[in-house]
Amino acid sequence: MIPFHKAKSIVQKHLFTLGEETISLNDAGGRVLAQDIIATFPSPLFDNSAMDGFAVLSRDTKDATPKNPVTLKLVGVSSAGTPSDIELEEGECIQCMTGAKIPHGADAIIMVEDSSGFSDLDKVQITIEAFPGKHIRNCGEEIKEGERLIQKGTPITPSEIGTCATFGYGELTVYNKPKIAIFGTGDELVEPGNALCDGQIYNSNLYVFAELATRVGAEIIMRDVIKDNKDSLRAFLSHAIETCDIIISSGGVSMGKYDYVREVFMELGVNEHFWKVAQKPGKPLFFGTGYNTLIFGLPGNPVSSYIGFMEWVWPVIHTLTRQPKPEPLTAILKKPFPREDVKYRFLFGKAWMEKGQLVCEPSPKVGSHMLTSSLQTNCILGTAQGDGPLKPGESISIHLLPWKTVK
Ligand code: AMP
Numbered sequence: 001m002i003p004f005h006k007a008k009s010i011v012q013k014h015l016f017t018l019g020e021e022t023i024s025l026n027d028a029g030g031r032v033l034a035q036d037i038i039a040t041f042p043s044p045l046f047d048n049s050a051m052d053g054f055a056v057l058s059r060d061t062k063d064a065t066p067k068n069p070v071t072l073k074l075v076g077v078s079s080a081g082t083p084s085d086i087e088l089e090e091g092e093c094i095q096c097m098t099g100a101k102i103p104h105g106a107d108a109i110i111m112v113e114d115s116s117g118f119s120d121l122d123k124v125q126i127t128i129e130a131f132p133g134k135h136i137r138n139c140g141e142e143i144k145e146g147e148r149l150i151q152k153g154t155p156i157t158p159s160e161i162g163t164c165a166t167f168g169y170g171e172l173t174v175y176n177k178p179k180i181a182i183f184g185t186g187d188e189l190v191e192p193g194n195a196l197c198d199g200q201i202y203n204s205n206l207y208v209f210a211e212l213a214t215r216v217g218a219e220i221i222m223r224d225v226i227k228d229n230k231d232s233l234r235a236f237l238s239h240a241i242e243t244c245d246i247i248i249s250s251g252g253v254s255m256g257k258y259d260y261v262r263e264v265f266m267e268l269g270v271n272e273h274f275w276k277v278a279q280k281p282g283k284p285l286f287f288g289t290g291y292n293t294l295i296f297g298l299p300g301n302p303v304s305s306y307i308g309f310m311e312w313v314w315p316v317i318h319t320l321t322r323q324p325k326p327e328p329l330t331a332i333l334k335k336p337f338p339r340e341d342v343k344y345r346f347l348f349g350k351a352w353m354e355k356g357q358l359v360c361e362p363s364p365k366v367g368s369h370m371l372t373s374s375l376q377t378n379c380i381l382g383t384a385q386g387d388g389p390l391k392p393g394e395s396i397s398i399h400l401l402p403w404k405t406v407k
């Protein structure tokens, strides 16, 4: 059994960098940019109208009021996507819609509300005086050509997608998703939706793994529940080692008679870096590498598997996909926390704001087989070993479950 922090630093040493790929803008949400996004043109790209109305020479509208309107001759139309090529002259106006190019010669837009309106007549009455530039969105006023809009390494959210689309990027270069294999082991496991026989249970861990892996940005390319026999394990794992960046198992790494996973890893030439970490739950954690694959063997108990994924696998995928690291958080305990004397201790818990302070309490269910202890929680509380339980009022480190909020 090795200390928790030592195990963490061993994992850290074996991380590698993933390649890049170019994908459609449509598929880029949630990925991380592997390129800078540069403005290939100024924005707005051309002077255009901010209002539906009339393009005018502002000096023609001097002293115009509703009682004393100025009459201009209508000589054309500029609509969004169909500019007018007419050069505006004194005493003239052109219908000009929102987003339409400002006609040559015009220096202001009169809103349609400040005129006699759109009609078939060739005369328009203007009821307000305009100043040069009124209701005109100027070329380059938002962004200059060549400006860096988004930095390489930025996660792609709706704002980035919209900005890339605005500047015409149909494809983006992003960091690859790690390809992962997830598997469960156990003769007792039955897929949800089927009837259970005596002594059987439903496989829940792979459903949790699949959900977590997808949320953190991995691509699941192999997934299976494998019986407790070496041949099936060997067949699955030899293929997974060749094709995946990360392999994650649930079960089969404990001390049981049929816990073959570690043995088969060794037979396949996997380099074992540690097996058994001073933590609870999830002591029999296996970490190894084979070719270019990181291998995590998580124990089968559902809470050990879930917390093991969140504390060991999630941060690795986060790092490989270059997502920004969340700030470490601490919260004040409202209830005692069962600190261990030699092991790092994790429990699901609830954190909330109280009088401007982040406070928390562990789930009352502490068994590593009690997956429902994760319901109605929003974080994992964790503390290094120490003397006796942590008391209310003491602080503890918390990892928020990234899809939850703190109220
Ligand atoms: P193991 O690590 O294989 O000794 O399994 C420890 C406990 O976790 C046993 O009670 C198993 O039945 C249970 N278990 C193993 N795999 C799963 C799974 N995929 N889903 C739910 N429970 C599991």
Ligand code: MG
Pocket (backbone or CB within 6 Å): 185, 186, 251, 252, 256, 300
């Ligand atoms: Mg088992």
